[in-house]
Amino acid sequence: MHEADIKNYDVSYGKELILNTSKYFGPKGSISQNSNGMNCTNCHLDGGSRDFGNNFKAVSLSLLLLKSTNSNRIYSL
Ligand code: HEC
Numbered sequence: 487m488h489e490a491d492i493k494n495y496d497v498s499y500g501k502e503l504i505l506n507t508s509k510y511f512g513p514k515g516s517i518s519q520n521s522n523g524m525n526c527t528n529c530h531l532d533g534g535s536r537d538f539g540n541n542f543k544a545v546s547l548s549l550l551l552l553k554s555t556n557s558n559r560i561y562s563l
Pocket of ligand 1: 527
């Protein structure tokens with residue numbers, strides 16, 4: 487797989503986990519049955535992308551700052 491394809495896959499999989507968390511982590515989760523069956527998007531609206539919807543925008547900024555101190559590469563969500 488090309489690096490760009492790997493990144494696209496990771497982003498798609500991350501989005502899937504945020505939108506359909508309980509399919510993977512929950513009482514009947516395929517990866518783990520230790521959590522409560524809620525989906526991240528129940529609280530982080532539109533998968534954490536909606537303004538004033540408990541979004542993840544601050545997280546992407548923090549990650550960018552953190553990574554930029556460790557290397558020359560710029561990372562972002
Ligand atoms: C029951 C509601 C609820 C669910 C479900 C939930 N969260 Fe949250 N999450 C919150 C709230 C409320 C906050 C803000 C807490 C604070 O600011 O003290 C938060 C904060 C966060 C933050 C920090 C955001 C920031 O700006 O610093 C991250 C990252 C996060 N949640 C990820 C997740 C992920 C990933 C999932 C799913 C596995 C998830 N949350 C599921 C309610 C929820």
